[in-house]
Amino acid sequence: MLYMFLLYIAPGADFPPDIMERHLALWREANAKGAYVSSEALGTDTAVARTVRVRGGRVLTTDGPFAETKEVLGGYYVLDCANLEEALAYAAKIPDALAGSVEVRPVLHVPDWPYPDSRRRHPMGA
Helix, strand or coil: CEEEEEEEECCCCCCCCCHHHHHHHHHHHHHHCCCEEEEEECCCCCCCCEEEEEECCEEEEEECCCCCCCCEEEEEEEEECCCHHHHHHHHHHCHHHHCCEEEEEECCCCCCCCCCCCCCCCCCCC
């Protein structure tokens, strides 16, 4: 079952100097267990972020993230986990949980979507 891990950080948060090595350690563990699907770091400068909405056929673009919050989305992982308990165990190992937070959400299967990787286990069937 696929889970997305959304990594939120507060601007100016004090992370350990070896944070990238900690991320690589998590990647090595998840990859060795066949759970790793993808991950990316995102730019956390909200001055260059934009939110797009379409209302009444008009495209509206506003500066910054969608929600007003002190924490910003800094990256994500997608891991193939056996269940929620395994997903929560991985979340606790993500170094961003030390000074930020990690939101864990199941990835839903969309029927007839052309998924590129048939090995994924989806919560609503494959």
